[in-house]
Amino acid sequence: MKKVVLLMALLILATAFLNAATKMKMELWNRWTYEMYDGDVTKNELSLQRGYFRLEPTFGSNISGRFNVDFFSSDKDSDTDGAGLKIKYAYLDFKNLLPLKEATLTVGLMKTYFGTIYEYEYVVIEKDPSDLYKFAASADYGFGISGYFPKGFGNYAIAVYNGEGYKYTGSKINIALNPLVNIRITPVPGVTVGGSYFMKNKNNDQVDGEDNPSREDYTQFAGVMKLAYGPASILGQFLQKTTDKPHDDAYEEKTEQVISVLPVFKINEKFEIVGRYDMYDKNTDVDDEEDGSYDIMIGGCNYNIMRDEKNVPTLFVQVNFERIDYKAEDSKPVDQLMVQLRWIFSGVIN
Amino acid sequence: MRRIIALIAVLTMVAVPVFAGKDNKITISGSTTVLPIAQACAEIFMDMNPEVNISVRGGGSSVGIAAIIAGTADIGDASRHINTKELNQARENGVNPYENIVANDGIAVVIHKNNPVHALTLAQLKDIYTGNIQNWKDLGGPNLPIVVISRDVSSGTFEVFNTIVLQNEKVLDGSLMLASNNAVATTTAETPGAIGYIGLGYLNDNLNTVQIEGIMPSKQTIQSMEYPISRTLHMYTNGAPKGLVKEFIDFILSVEGQEIVEEQGFISVD
Numbered sequence: 001m002k003k004v005v006l007l008m009a010l011l012i013l014a015t016a017f018l019n020a021a022t023k024m025k026m027e028l029w030n031r032w033t034y035e036m037y038d039g040d041v042t043k044n045e046l047s048l049q050r051g052y053f054r055l056e057p058t059f060g061s062n063i064s065g066r067f068n069v070d071f072f073s074s075d076k077d078s079d080t081d082g083a084g085l086k087i088k089y090a091y092l093d094f095k096n097l098l099p100l101k102e103a104t105l106t107v108g109l110m111k112t113y114f115g116t117i118y119e120y121e122y123v124v125i126e127k128d129p130s131d132l133y134k135f136a137a138s139a140d141y142g143f144g145i146s147g148y149f150p151k152g153f154g155n156y157a158i159a160v161y162n163g164e165g166y167k168y169t170g171s172k173i174n175i176a177l178n179p180l181v182n183i184r185i186t187p188v189p190g191v192t193v194g195g196s197y198f199m200k201n202k203n204n205d206q207v208d209g210e211d212n213p214s215r216e217d218y219t220q221f222a223g224v225m226k227l228a229y230g231p232a233s234i235l236g237q238f239l240q241k242t243t244d245k246p247h248d249d250a251y252e253e254k255t256e257q258v259i260s261v262l263p264v265f266k267i268n269e270k271f272e273i274v275g276r277y278d279m280y281d282k283n284t285d286v287d288d289e290e291d292g293s294y295d296i297m298i299g300g301c302n303y304n305i306m307r308d309e310k311n312v313p314t315l316f317v318q319v320n321f322e323r324i325d326y327k328a329e330d331s332k333p334v335d336q337l338m339v340q341l342r343w344i345f346s347g348v349i350n
Numbered sequence: 351m352r353r354i355i356a357l358i359a360v361l362t363m364v365a366v367p368v369f370a371g372k373d374n375k376i377t378i379s380g381s382t383t384v385l386p387i388a389q390a391c392a393e394i395f396m397d398m399n400p401e402v403n404i405s406v407r408g409g410g411s412s413v414g415i416a417a418i419i420a421g422t423a424d425i426g427d428a429s430r431h432i433n434t435k436e437l438n439q440a441r442e443n444g445v446n447p448y449e450n451i452v453a454n455d456g457i458a459v460v461i462h463k464n465n466p467v468h469a470l471t472l473a474q475l476k477d478i479y480t481g482n483i484q485n486w487k488d489l490g491g492p493n494l495p496i497v498v499i500s501r502d503v504s505s506g507t508f509e510v511f512n513t514i515v516l517q518n519e520k521v522l523d524g525s526l527m528l529a530s531n532n533a534v535a536t537t538t539a540e541t542p543g544a545i546g547y548i549g550l551g552y553l554n555d556n557l558n559t560v561q562i563e564g565i566m567p568s569k570q571t572i573q574s575m576e577y578p579i580s581r582t583l584h585m586y587t588n589g590a591p592k593g594l595v596k597e598f599i600d601f602i603l604s605v606e607g608q609e610i611v612e613e614q615g616f617i618s619v620d
Contacts (some may be wrong), residue, residue, distance in 0.1 A: 057519070058520075062518055086403075102434050148437075149433075149438075150434065151437065152434065152437030152438045152440065153438075153441075186438065186441040188441075189440070189441040189446040190444030190445075192441075193440045227444075228442065230421070230444065233444070253603065269422060309409045309410075310412060311416050311417055311422050312416075
């Protein structure tokens, strides 16, 4: 799979400069983070949190691609210091290939259609709940079919992934592929309900013909509801992940749950108020004061300085205050003030 | 939970002034094909109703539909139908796109004035735009390379041409992809060997119009949809039009409004 994706990435890059309609887009996030814990300043940092470079070539009307590289100045999952680079997306979309109307076959390093992670636009600075609580990576190596129901009644996706996410390749990938189903229904304008089901696992089931005690099986579910009316919308999400180690008799099955609510209110074209409240239960069988569970509260605003012709913000400032409130007895909250300048420029090559 | 309820209450309080009524203003954006109809009708409507202010912008059909979805325009002009992805996005955002057909149009295929070719089939047209035919001599014309001029892929005119003529095949690499009907008309008129396609309202004496499948684009052949590259032109609203927007659309659909449509070179809906 890794070689296929690499080949695809090179193909997309090469053809990007030959094709008549290759879209190019760059997005950068300059962030100031000020963090306090128990009266002490624990972080006061300026960073280039993310830089996305994207190429979207079209190979006729039925085939298009996306190649996305992420730049970052720091990442807690790696020891990168100063600058880092990750391939985030490298996939091809094939339309009208299947007898299903409006269906697209996608192959490569593609979006993970779990919960809201595949459509999350960082209305608040914090990550999507599935990403933040490690339910799913935003991209993974795989293939799948996605499409729309007629008359705007919703969309669906069925996919198979490595399951380990886009940051892992080679020996870190086990031999089992992981299926996912996602469905979203909009019965009336402004009311959307749906859910995702994802079966994942980590480490191979057997090593040298023996059961592997470090094998982990995950059963994940996401329930999503969005209500929108005029300038107001509210997105609610319930996530559940059950972890089991089938070959470790001492391990007790663990269930994590997240409830996340994200209200947005647009005051006018320039200004919107945003909020978010997450309740993360790390283990439903263990008292919250003992298992490291916490709530996150976010309040803030977005100020759109410029938009493109399709009304997508291209230059905007995000201000968020975030409090992480740990449930453990005698624990103190972590407070963060983040100010982020996001700027986007794009064009068509050729 | 109490904190969530408190947050919703605060947002609701902030919402009240925003839901208050709008002034006598209509904002319109979208298709460059529909633009002349919107502009001409807006001017007359504002003359008849001096207290009303109508702002009209182009940008393309995708822009018009995006504006309706984002709630930044009262009317989104489009020379194509809304697609499933857009419809899905709109409904998720609480928007119910309502299609108001305001005119009929044919996409006329035009060539340089000195080019004697006068008729093409849809298959020949597809072959030209996909690069299978590259010289006018293969079509009974002069020994002259064909210069293929198309609209950019985000335009509604391209989408209609793409569906009816190209049948989703890729336009020849190296074709000129231009951003407006005017640009196609001007470039075709100035380039021997050129072929382009434009809305009927943009035809002029500096261009030769080609018959398609033996049929010339005209009021009769487009109203009857006999002309193969015919289409309807739309003004999308969020739900059935109401209030001032309804008055404006009713005006466009009135006898006077449809006369303006015809004056702009398009075909009336009745």
